[in-house]
Amino acid sequence: MKCYNCDAELSEKDYCTACGADVxxxxxxxxxxxxxxxxxxxxxxxxxxxxxxxxxxxxxxxxxxxxxxxxxxxxxxxxxxxxxxxxxxxxxxxxxxxxxxxxxxxxxxxxxNPARLDTINQGIKKYNLALHYCYQDSKDLAVIQLKKVVAQNPRFLQARLLLSLLYLEGEQFSRAKRELNKVLEVDVGNTMALSYMKYADQMLGIDDEETGAATGKKKKSDHIRAAESSVTYTSGNEIIIQPADMREPRGASSLLNILIGLIIGVAVSYFLLLPAKIQSARSTMNEELKAISDNSDTKSSRITELEQNVQALQQERDQLQAAIDGYTGANGENQKSDALLQAAKDYLNNPEDHDTPAETIYANIDRDFVDTLATEAYRQLYYKLMSLVGPSTAQKLYESGKSSITQSDYTAAVASLEKAWYFSMAQEEPDASILLALGNAYELAGQSDQARSTYQNIISTFPESEAASKASAALDGEAPTTTEETTTQEEQPAQQTEEQTAAEGDVRNMEDAAAETTQVTPAAE
Amino acid sequence: MINFEEELKKFYPSLEVEDAADAIRQQDLSDMAEVIVSMLKDEKHRSDEG
Incomplete structure (x- = not known):
């Protein structure tokens, strides 16, 4: 210390040892x-x-x-x-x-460090601007500016205090406390910060010192105890209060807890998750089974349909094969065409001989074939030939049949009359008496079904004829009628003569038809 | 209860770096020692005259 008067060093004396001034x-x-x-x-x-x-x-x-x-x-x-x-x-x-x-x-x-100094200076300017905003009641803008300031210069306590004041004004007490805590970290005795903190605590209900004395003390002591028994820290905007004596379970208790957790997990899986899984698997399986069953049904019906098709085709093939077999002989010849041609040839060679062509025709050609499958030329030739040889042959066989009945040879009678009816049936006016005689022969031969069928055929084919009434009577159980009653002897020669005359006139036509039939035969096959 | 307007009056604009020179010049540097020295000198002057 130096003397204020002479600038000499002062001693422990109350005056200056150099100039004597009172010091x-x-x-x-x-x-x-x-x-x-x-x-x-x-x-x-x-x-x-x-x-x-x-x-x-x-x-x-x-x-x-x-x-x-x-x-x-x-x-x-x-x-x-x-x-x-x-x-x-x-x-x-x-x-x-x-x-x-x-x-x-x-x-x-x-x-x-000019950059740092410039940053600090910018922060000061923003603080002043924020203060200006506050005076203009633009608190939001002030808060924005102050946030920037404290971000640039975290130790700018005036800025933090102003920011906390704005937060308190905006009733954002937690944010205000956060700022105030940062102020108090730098300056623990900041009176303004402590004042604001107290206000914020009051508003948050943390400090109740201002309540009644008795209850206040009790609450304060509770608060102190709570504060002592808890740990408070801030995470973001949240204040987290954690009990101080809270300890994580360790050792055996931890193991036990893990075990219990595992058991609960397994139980939940067993009672809740597993049934749901099983149900799901079952439903999936059922759906698959249903789909397979549907598929199987579809395939079964398809197989049945195909089998039916195969059967129908087989039948059609058999029919066609039979038709082909009917058309062709063992060496591939057309038997029916040949038979008809042979009959025609025999007739042309000897027009008086009706028996030979008639026998050939009867042995080889049936009426169904002629009426359904034969060609038109074949049919015309057949009927032409039948008109030439048929009436006489039919009459001859009819007589033979009647003779056999007389002789009680009913089997021969049936054979003759069937043959007679074959030739008569091909005529323009079939002789019903032949059919009636055939019915009688059937009946006498014990073939009652065929006899009944024949009678019914007579009734339906020749309803107005005398043979029909006789057939009806026969069906009613009367005795068989003799054939002599059905046909008069006078009619037969006249009919035979007319037919022979027509046959002679048609010889040339028949030759033409035979030639045409020979050409058409392959088509018939 | 905090009165925002009253509290706001406690905040003053902060001096910027450009204002430092003016701040230094306007600094009130008077102190007690100076006052005491002045008083002592005046007293001594009066005693010397008397």
Whole structure:
């Protein structure tokens, strides 16, 4: 310490040993400055920066030349984000002590990083703008600006305090508390932050100190106990309070819990999941079985249909084969055509002989074939030939049949009369008496079914004839009628003569028809 | 209950870096020591005259 009058070093005396000036009061002032500096230093050490600022300012009020106090005040200002304040103190400090001053280092540190200084300056400008917004009642814009400021310079406590104030005004108490906590991390004795924190706690219902005394104490003690028995931390915007004595189960209890969990899992799987799985599998299987069954039914019906087709085709093939066999002989010749041609040839060779062609025709040609399958030329030739040889042959056989009946040879009678009816049937006017005689022969021969059928044929074919009434009587159980009653002897020669005359006139026509039949035969096959 | 308007009055615009020089010049650097020295000098001056 130096004398204010002569600048000499002072001793422990209350006066200057050099000039004799009274320095007792001066010394007290300087000592007070030092005391406040020490107080400020202690507060700064425990991060009570607000208290440190007060003490250091007080120290400088007593002695503005206290460089240590001023440098420390600059540091505290810098710590709370007031860079201009810090620079101001350091520059003044440097003015009081130009050399060996820590302020030099501080100023150099700040000025050596212009980008950082510019960022800080931008933050200051935004803070001022936000404050301006607040005065204009544009709180939302102010909040936006202040968020940017604290993002750029997290230690700018004034910005955080203003932001927390805006949050409190907007009743966002949790956010305000978060900002205030960050302020208090830097400056634990910040009066404004503590005041705001208390208000936020009140609004959140955390601190009930202002309630009634008795209940207040109880609640406070409960709160303290709760605070002591819990751990509080902030995650994002949420404040999480976790019991302090909560411990994770360990060892055997953990194993037991895992075991219980596994058992519950298996039980759930068995009672809930497994039945559902089984049901699902069953339904799937049933659907598959149904599909297979449907497919099988479809195939079965298809097989049945195909079998029926095969059977029908087989029958058709047999019929066609039979028809082919009927057309062709063993050596491939057409038997029916040949027979007809042979009969025609025999007749042409000897027109008087009716028996030979008639026998050939009867032996080889049936009426069904002629009426259904034969060609038109074949049919015409057949009927022409039958008209030539048929009447006489029929009459002859009719007589033979009657003779056989007379002789009680009914089998021969049936054979003769069947043959006679074959030839008579091919005529334009068949002789019903032949058919009646055939019925009688059947009846006499004991072939009652055929006899009945023959009688019914007579009734239906010749309903107005006398033979029909006789056939009807025979069906009614009367005795068989003799054939002599059905045909008169006078009619037969006349009929035979007419037929022979017609046959002679048609010989040439028949030759033409025979030639045509020979050509048509392959088509008939 | 916090009065926002009243609280807002506690906040002042922060000095920007460009304003540092003016701030230094306007700094009130008077202190107790200076006052005491002045008083002591005045007292001594009066005693010397008397």
């Amino acid at each position: 007792s009061k001066y010394k007290k002032i300087i000592y007070m400055s030092h005391r406040f500096y020490n107080d400020g230093l202690e507060k700064a050490n425990v991060r009570d920066l607000s208290g440190a600022i007060v003490s250091l300012r007080q120290s400088l009020k007593f002695d503005k030349t206290n460089v240590e106090a001023r440098n420390l005040l600059g540091l505290v200002y810098f710590e709370v984000g007031d860079v201009v304040g810090a620079l101001t103190e350091w520059v003044i400090s440097k003015n009081f002590r130009a050399k060996k001053n820590l302020a030099d280092d501080y100023i150099e540190a700040v000025q050596s």
